Amino acid sequence: ETGVTQTPRHLVMGMTNKKSLKCEQHLGHNAMYWYKQSAKKPLELMFVYSLEERVENNSVPSRFSPECPNSSHLFLHLHTLQPEDSALYLCASSQEGGNTEAFFGQGTRLTVV
């Protein structure tokens, strides 16, 4: 079992749909992240949760709504998305308090039609 698991792996949704992405980490970390990866662009940090509290929100549109019910789970709720939101959405976790790497999930490939 991988350390960070994301579901679904692929998602196609219409602009009027509501869907959620799920992330679960089995590493005992206390911080979780959502990143967006578009073609030929650097990874863009969207949200950071530390100890289940949202500590960063990098000017992400309100059509993306994160939720962190506990330190092991992270959701990204999606509604009324635009075609330009199509991308790979990556979840990551890390242990705060020191210089340690972030561990990534496999990502959800989202296509908005």
Add this chain to the structure above:
Amino acid sequence: GESVGLHLPTLSVQEGDNSIINCAYSNSASDYFIWYKQESGKGPQFIIDIRSNMDKRQGQRVTVLLNKTVKHLSLQIAATQPGDSAVYFCADRSSGSARQLTFGSGTQLTVLP
């Protein structure tokens, strides 16, 4: 503003040769650096990291070099293998923003038979 960039978007090497992937960063406050490998359809995987109090660190077949004077980071892969074909990202973390990694846009490494 802060940026992390890679010198070349693509790199092709012969199998068995050594590969060198370069990265430049702009934030003088960066004190931690990571290299990630991302294979097609997968999330980024940690390769090696280095702290700013070091200038070289070696792993299995990989070496990271840090030159803080010119804000340059490189990843050397010895005896490159077909399985090394992937996109390689460098990332840095500022000592003033312990949670946030800033990623470069990636270099596509292709290993030729």
